[in-house]
Amino acid sequence: MIGRAVFGVALTSALAAMALASKPQMVNDLAVRDGMPQKLSDYGFFQGNAGDQRPVEQVTSYRLNTPLYSDGAEKLRFVYVPSGTIAKAAGADLLDLPVGSALIKTFAFDQGQDRRLIETRVLLHRADGWVALPYKWNAEQSEATLALAGGRVDVTTPTGEAISYRIPNKNQCKECHGLNGAVVPIGPKARNLSREWLSAMVETGRLDMVPEGADVLPQWENRGSASTAAVARAYLDVNCAHCHRPLAGASNSGLDLRWEQDDPHALGVLKRPVAAGRGAGSHLFDIVPGRPDQSILLYRMASDEPGVAMPELGKATVDVEGTEAVRKWIEGMTP
Amino acid sequence: MIRLSIAAMALASAAPLAAETHSIVPGANAQERLQEALILAEPGDEIVLAAGRYALTDGLSLDVDEVTVRGAGMDGTVLDFTAQEGAGEGLLVTSDNVTLRDFALENPKGDGVKSKGADNIVYHRIRVTWTRGPHPENGAYGVYPVESNGVLVDGVKVTGASDAGIYVGQSNRITVRNSIAEANVAGIEIENSRNALVERNIATRNTGGILVFDLPDLPVMGGGNVVVENNLVVANDTPNFAPPGNIVANVRRGTGIMVMANDRVLVKDNILSGNPTAPIMVIAYTQPFEDERYNPYPRDVTIGANLIADGGYDPQIEGAEMLLQAFGGELPPLMWDGLGDPATTLRVAPEITGWTLNLPAQGQGLAGAQPSPIRDVPAPEADFDREGIGAPSALEDRLGS
Numbered sequence: 020m021i022g023r024a025v026f027g028v029a030l031t032s033a034l035a036a037m038a039l040a041s042k043p044q045m046v047n048d049l050a051v052r053d054g055m056p057q058k059l060s061d062y063g064f065f066q067g068n069a070g071d072q073r074p075v076e077q078v079t080s081y082r083l084n085t086p087l088y089s090d091g092a093e094k095l096r097f098v099y100v101p102s103g104t105i106a107k108a109a110g111a112d113l114l115d116l117p118v119g120s121a122l123i124k125t126f127a128f129d130q131g132q133d134r135r136l137i138e139t140r141v142l143l144h145r146a147d148g149w150v151a152l153p154y155k156w157n158a159e160q161s162e163a164t165l166a167l168a169g170g171r172v173d174v175t176t177p178t179g180e181a182i183s184y185r186i187p188n189k190n191q192c193k194e195c196h197g198l199n200g201a202v203v204p205i206g207p208k209a210r211n212l213s214r215e216w217l218s219a220m221v222e223t224g225r226l227d228m229v230p231e232g233a234d235v236l237p238q239w240e241n242r243g244s245a246s247t248a249a250v251a252r253a254y255l256d257v258n259c260a261h262c263h264r265p266l267a268g269a270s271n272s273g274l275d276l277r278w279e280q281d282d283p284h285a286l287g288v289l290k291r292p293v294a295a296g297r298g299a300g301s302h303l304f305d306i307v308p309g310r311p312d313q314s315i316l317l318y319r320m321a322s323d324e325p326g327v328a329m330p331e332l333g334k335a336t337v338d339v340e341g342t343e344a345v346r347k348w349i350e351g352m353t354p
Numbered sequence: 355m356i357r358l359s360i361a362a363m364a365l366a367s368a369a370p371l372a373a374e375t376h377s378i379v380p381g382a383n384a385q386e387r388l389q390e391a392l393i394l395a396e397p398g399d400e401i402v403l404a405a406g407r408y409a410l411t412d413g414l415s416l417d418v419d420e421v422t423v424r425g426a427g428m429d430g431t432v433l434d435f436t437a438q439e440g441a442g443e444g445l446l447v448t449s450d451n452v453t454l455r456d457f458a459l460e461n462p463k464g465d466g467v468k469s470k471g472a473d474n475i476v477y478h479r480i481r482v483t484w485t486r487g488p489h490p491e492n493g494a495y496g497v498y499p500v501e502s503n504g505v506l507v508d509g510v511k512v513t514g515a516s517d518a519g520i521y522v523g524q525s526n527r528i529t530v531r532n533s534i535a536e537a538n539v540a541g542i543e544i545e546n547s548r549n550a551l552v553e554r555n556i557a558t559r560n561t562g563g564i565l566v567f568d569l570p571d572l573p574v575m576g577g578g579n580v581v582v583e584n585n586l587v588v589a590n591d592t593p594n595f596a597p598p599g600n601i602v603a604n605v606r607r608g609t610g611i612m613v614m615a616n617d618r619v620l621v622k623d624n625i626l627s628g629n630p631t632a633p634i635m636v637i638a639y640t641q642p643f644e645d646e647r648y649n650p651y652p653r654d655v656t657i658g659a660n661l662i663a664d665g666g667y668d669p670q671i672e673g674a675e676m677l678l679q680a681f682g683g684e685l686p687p688l689m690w691d692g693l694g695d696p697a698t699t700l701r702v703a704p705e706i707t708g709w710t711l712n713l714p715a716q717g718q719g720l721a722g723a724q725p726s727p728i729r730d731v732p733a734p735e736a737d738f739d740r741e742g743i744g745a746p747s748a749l750e751d752r753l754g755s
Contacts, residue, residue, distance in 0.1 A: 168389035171411065171439075185440050189393050190415035194446070200471065265573065271470065271500050271524055273572045284644065290571060291641065292599055296464070296494020296517045299599035315599065326464035326493055331442035 043076045046099055051121050051143050059139055059154045059163035064099060064123055070136060070160035072125055077102065079225065083211045084236040085253040088338040089126060090184060091177040093134065097123040098207065100225045111210040111232030111279075113203070120144040122204055128174045128184075137172055138186045139163050142196070142204055149202040151192030182335045191332055199266040209233040210278060211257065236278070242344065251348030252278055254341050255286075258330060274305060287316050288352070295319075298327045308352035317345055373398035380406035385414075392416045392423075403457055405430035411439050413462075415446040422752075425457025428481035428511065435462040443468040443498070444482075447475065453752050455479055461486075466496040466512070474504035476752045484514030488537050488595045492516040496538070500524050501574065506745040508532050508753060516595060517602050518543035519560070522550065524574035529745035530555060539596040540565050540605060541587075546572050550580045551744035561594040562602070562609035563587035563629065566616050569601060570639065570648035578617030578653075579743055582624065587611055589628035604640060606631040606670040615639040615650050620738045622658030622703075626665060632685065633665035636700060638693035642717035650716050651694035656701045656734045657708075662687040672720055680725070685709055690728060701734045 047063040050056045059069070066075045074080060078099045086094065100106050104117040116122075122142040127134050136156040143150045154163035155170055169188035175181050187194075196202045209217065209230035217233055220226035236253040237245035245253075256278035262268035263276040272293055275285040284290050287305030292298070292315055300318040307313040319329035320342050328334075376391040376399060378384070388408065391401050397420040405426035410433055416423065425431030435444050444462035447454070447469035458481035459466045466482035469475045482496035496512030499505045500523040510533040512519030519538035522528050528550035534557075535541030541557030543565045544550045550566075557563035564587060568577035587610045596603040605612070608630030613619050614637050626633040634657060639650035666685030669677065677685060688708030690700060693716050702708060708728035711720065 167393050168386040169412070170386070183439055185412065188389050188412075188415070190389075190417045190446075190448075191413075193417060193448070194415070197448070268470070270573055284571065291569075291601070293569065293572060293601075294494060294498075294500075294517070294521075294523065295600060297491055297597045298464075298494075299597050301598045303599045324463075325438055325440050326442065326462075326491075331464070332440065335440065 046075060046077050046101070046121075048101060048119060051099070051101075051119060052145055055152065055165060055167075057165050059141075062121070062141070064097065064121070069162060070156075072136070078123070079220065079223075081207065081212065081216055083206055083257070084213065084234065084238045085211060085250075085257045086239060087206070087257055088334060088341055090174075090182060090334050090336050092126040092128055092137070092184075095125040095127065096206065099123070105224065106220070106226045108209065108226065108228045108230035110230055111235065112208050114207050114209060114212075114226065114230070116144055116204070116207075118144050118146055122207065124206070128176065130175070135174075136160055136163070137174065137184060138166070140187075140192065142202070149196070149204065151196055151202050152189060153186055153192065155186055176336055178336075178339075180336055185332075185335065187332060194268050194332055195261050195330075197268055198261075205261045211236045211253075213238075239340075247344075247347050247351050251345045254344050258338075258341060262330070287314075296326070298329070300327075306349055306352070307354075309350060309354040311346040311349040314349055317342065317349060320345060373400065375399070376401045377404065378402065379404040380408045384408040385410050385412060389414055392418070392421075395421045397421065400424055403431045403433075407432045407434050409434050409437060410444075411437055413438070413440065413443050413446060413464075415448070416452060417448045419449045420451045421449070422453040422455070423457070424453075424455050427456050428458045428479050431457040433457060433459045435459060438463045443493075446470070447472045450474055452476070453478065457481075458483065460484075462493050464493045465498045466493060466515075468495070468498040468500065469502060469505075470499075471501045472499065473502050474746065474749055475499055475502060475506070476749050477505075477507045477510050478753055479509040481511045482515070482519075483512070484516075487514055488516075488539075488592055489514065490516055490595050490597050494518075494600075495521040496535075497521070498523070499528075503527055504746050504749060505529070506531075506749040506753075510534075511536070513537050515539065516597065517600055518565070521545065522547050524572060525550075527742070527745055529553075529749075534558075535560060535563075537592055539592075539594055539602045541590065543567065543602070544577070544580055545569060546574050546577045548577060548579050549743045552580070552582045552585065554584045556586045556588075557590060558586070558588050559592050560590045561592050561596075561607050562605040562612055563590040563626075564611045565602070565605065565609075566611075566613045566619055567601070568615040568617075568639070568649075570643040570645035570650070575645075575648055576617065577615070578619065580613075580616060580619045581738070581740065581743055582611055582619070582621045585611075585624045587624055587626045587629065587633075591628060591630055608632070608665075608668065608670060609635055610665060611635070612637070613652055613655050615648075615652060616655070617649070617653045619652070619655045620658065621656070622660060622734075625661045626687070627663040629665045630668035631666065631670045632689040633662045633687040634660070634706075635689045637689075637691040638713075638716045640717070640719070652699055653694065654698060654701075656738060657688055657703060657706055658734050659703045659705060660687075662706070677725060681709065681727075686727065688728065696731075700728075700731045702728070702731045703734055 101119040107115040155166040255276040260276040443465035455478035484492040494517035515538040518540035519535035541560035610629035610633040686707035692710040692712040712724040714722040
């Protein structure tokens with residue numbers, strides 16, 4: 020009896036190995052659609068050595084023109100659209116990803132010669148809405164484990180700062196990803212995705228068409244060739260507007276930093292703070308045209324002190340490049 | 355017997371799943387253990403925090419409806435945020451029907467407890483303390499419900515907030531009661547909110563005791579239907595320590611109860627003493643503004659009988675010396691800026707004397723002020739309609755021991 024059971028196991032694993040060899044590895048749709056998988060490998064998003072972050076065939080990597088600043092972490096972004104479904108263009112805003120889709124984002128820092136993966140955040144589109152879950156990588160870089168309560172990891176940023184890097188807890192995911200009480204993606208907006216990538220998604224049958232209004236945010240590394248305003252507005256849209264917009268985390272501030280907002284007052288120009296507290300420094304307005312050093316917006320971006328620093332979550336250090344871009348924009352405004 | 359047990363089973367399955375209690379004790383990994391409990395709780399559950407001091411490095415958050423977080427008393431269970439490294443508040447609540455009770459937060463880097471879009475929330479016997487006392491680098495708000503329908507704050511104590519101790523913003527159906535606000539810039543502040551009852555609180559050693567405000571450029575405006583009664587508002591004489599730029603940085607030291615740009619407010623049966631600028635102040639929004647939806651004037655404000663002693667003796671107002679001289683050493687207890695329609699702005703009980711700045715225009719500071727006693731204002735109407743004012747009564751049921 021025991022002998023037969025052992026034989027059975029051996030046969031099963033042999034069959035499984037054959038199946039692997041002959042068929043591409045598939046994403047585990049059950050894990051995407053239900054429960055709280057304890058390990059990142061449960062989803063089957065990656066093949067081979069997990070630390071290499073090599074996606075399976077159904078999972079596509081992407082990048083954003085202007086990315087969110089996260090203490091200089093390198094980010095590896097992936098999208099999964101299940102077979103038999105298709106993402107739909109929805110204008111310049113978020114791609115309409117079908118139920119069963121997933122967005123995967125891994126945060127990494129260089130450690131000497133090696134890349135060290137810190138955490139992977141997954142957004143899962145389930146029948147009753149999106150769910151956000153954080154996974155923390157082990158020291159061996161072989162697996163990431165669900166970290167509902169988040170955590171802290173000592174890292175050294177690319178600029179050489181030693182920081183206590185914060186992995187957000189599940190609720191903190193929603194603080195940024197919350198819109199009108201529900202969790203939504205933030206990153207993959209058509210305006211912040213390249214036309215080439217979108218076209219490739221269409222060609223592989225994962226997207227119905229290239230959305231209108233796609234690819235308008237400047238590419239951050241080429242920002243020298245874009246207008247000062249476009250660079251700063253793109254930065255604010257990507258780094259701030261998930262909270263500072265109607266129906267989101269900081270809606271009560273009345274500040275709306277979305278790309279499409281064109282009312283200067285809503286963008287903070289000569290707008291007084293509401294609940295900034297000491298975050299206002301000694302300043303009177305969010306933005307004073309021509310006076311970056313009198314503008315609360317820049318003051319808070321340039322701070323690394325909890326209670327003052329903005330964004331409140333997702334970073335511990337000041338983004339020198341982003342701060343500079345916003346400074347130039349405010350400097351150039353006519354008083 | 356068989357029939358009986360079938361009936362019992364039917365009964366059991368009809369009842370909701372038994373609520374669970376998650377017990378948390380202080381010690382190693384308190385941050386993770388407490389946060390995980392807050393995430394994994396199901397509606398109806400209770401998270402019980404044993405007595406002791408919890409050393410926390412990050413803000414906590416709750417996003418599950420109908421959860422109670424209960425400590426062992428506001429002096430027994432202390433969430434210590436002195437070493438907080440991140441997040442904008444100590445505890446953030448974003449779900450409905452939550453009860454927070456019997457614990458304390460100390461030294462959060464930003465706000466104490468913030469509840470946003472969290473309808474029907476109860477704060478009962480919560481303490482938020484910045485232990486170094488008034489300091490501009492303390493967090494802004496102690497207890498901070500915002501954008502919520504149904505807010506009950508009862509038996510809370512806040513000390514040291516660099517903006518407002520108890521701040522209710524952009525909300526509706528509110529009661530703030532039996533609470534102590536001490537040594538904050540603003541003790542209790544009701545901002546851009548409707549249907550608020552502020553009663554039986556103690557506001558002392560703040561810069562301003564109780565403030566009822568409406569501000570422009572916010573998603574929710576049109577504050578009003580507010581009753582402020584039976585409060586003890588004494589010795590609010592702490593110099594303003596708010597960082598400049600905040601609206602409360604303009605509050606004059608020694609303001610007792612202030613009504614700014616609100617519609618239909620009743621202030622009565624309070625005890626006010628030791629408020630050296632003005633025991634009661636009724637004014638328009640002081641700054642220029644462009645928001646067309648906004649009404650900057652106070653409307654339909656009733657100042658009923660209040661017990662007032664030694665106020666207005668050291669006003670933080672330009673030309674104070676001349677004013678004091680003109681009014682015989684102490685300003686009358688009610689100060690009005692003179693803005694708003696004289697026929698509909700104020701009703702004042704006959705025994706309350708007042709003075710007005712007679713400002714010619716809103717948003718221009720004190721330019722053109724022509725101070726004089728208030729004369730010929732109508733007396734309060736016999737009844738003040740309280741329909742719909744205060745937290746829904748169902749919230750009171752959650753206050754039991």
